[in-house]
Amino acid sequence: MKIAMIGFGNVGRGFLELLAARRETLLTDEGFAPKVTAIVTRHGALMNTDGIDLTRPIELSQSPISEDVAANIVDAAIAGADVLVELTPTNVQTGGAGLAHCRAALNAGKHVVTANKGPLVVAYRELAALAKEKGVQFRFEGTVMGGTPSIALGLETLATAGVRSVRGIVNGTTNFILTQMEAGKTYAEALKQAQELGYAEADPTADVEGWDAAAKVVILANTLMGGDLRINDVHREGIAQITPDMIAEANVAGKRWKLIAEAKRDGMGVAASVRPTLVPLTDSLAFVGGGMNALTYETEAIGPVTLIGAGAGGKATGFAVLTDVLKVWRGIQA
């Protein structure tokens, strides 16, 4: 199997490290010996039809490539591969370059694995239908809860149980900030700490205003519950207005503020929201602290099932990409 990777940040590095570290196990246990034939970024690309040597450091040029040339490189990378691993930066309004890459690969009859929320949020139905038409797999475990298998649990393991709603904490940065505020910090202090630790970006809008959580809840609504939402369909409120007084009042009332994302059936459709919510201490979600994520799937057959795990990290999300690539391989073998 030949893999072309577009985008090469922390997740891409995590994925390639795992692939190198597990080379022998994958071959012995699964008969799986993938070659990475292309690594493409906006600054440079590595291509090798015999497979790039992953045991040596991957070094890419830092000179930007012109758009024309970049498009040709992308086309060539996809044409020479069996699977596209799409890891470019997320754009949840337009789908960004990632959406074009996914479309091109699926149209060319290539399997697609992505940890990029943009293509899913903007065009899940279209991409899933295209994959079905072309007889290829389209996988996206890394888009929600990082490496923790929230998609596999909802889409595979719990599918026959009938998922009626999902509700939980899907943004680690805001959860870290709220946890720090419970320990006595102000919002500004907690945000600064999150930025110093690398949890929050210099511009924290995507996290603190709930855009990241909204993108994830759109993905959950559309992939697990048959919804057809876009990001602007989500009722979205951030955490910037949470004050130390509100935290203290919640504490007295035996509750905690959490940024809760929820998708639930609403008549014929699915409704989704992201909002700061007072969670009682009787709810498991109240105790999910720091950078952890959690989702409660309300099912018809077996009631609520909660999954808790790390919600981010290049290595963990890279692992999600690896499991998806491995499922593509198993699917081809079957």
Added chain:
Amino acid sequence: MKIAMIGFGNVGRGFLELLAARRETLLTDEGFAPKVTAIVTRHGALMNTDGIDLTRPIELSQSPISEDVAANIVDAAIAGADVLVELTPTNVQTGGAGLAHCRAALNAGKHVVTANKGPLVVAYRELAALAKEKGVQFRFEGTVMGGTPSIALGLETLATAGVRSVRGIVNGTTNFILTQMEAGKTYAEALKQAQELGYAEADPTADVEGWDAAAKVVILANTLMGGDLRINDVHREGIAQITPDMIAEANVAGKRWKLIAEAKRDGMGVAASVRPTLVPLTDSLAFVGGGMNALTYETEAIGPVTLIGAGAGGKATGFAVLTDVLKVWRGIQA
């Protein structure tokens, strides 16, 4: 697909109700139209090679059957089916009748689905090897955490993540008693309430002395972590010695008593224990109350992943049996 069911208690009833209720969905979505050709108990049996009518109440004779006749009925039921659903009462020391039924069915080249812990605890390796030799499936999702997919998560979804240990609350009755003691009851009062509500048996030994949890941790150790333990290899302590004073002291220290089952790698092998443990309020397991169960899988690739859900109930465990039967069907189709 023809299904023979041996044992017909709450789980069996739950399974058959789901099968009847989902008849159309299973046919439309999966092309799956199973027939239940036998329901066998110690008091009577129903057999119909065209499939028993599940839309009418299942009524079995209440007169005990002699052992000779019972053995012949079991043989005939297995011979006439593709899948054995084994749901007889559990015996974790000998494997009980369930072990003999599983052996007979696998030897005859039939798939086996069970929610009976006994055969797994006593002879998992033997049965798994036999199933492999005969090219049939051996599935047991309902043995741990009722309908909550603890086996699928550990054995399938998290397999490539490398499960190093599992730790959690796998007995709902003792967890209910401890939760009631935190609300101010004595051990005796809480046990009485559990018995009145039908959570605990008249003889509560299996639950309160940790035998049920020990059986489940043996199953987890042997199926997920390559262990080869028997029930007497588990370091086992029950909850009967927990006093209101101990509960109060834990509360002051910011901790809670939970009956924690754990299996972890220990040199070349796996060590397992069941013991009352002071769990700090920073651990998700501290907040799993009442009859809920929870397991934390410590993985190499993505750190800790916690699954929380109902741990018992005929309908939920019947659902686990249904998902296993459906996986057998999908495996045959693939």
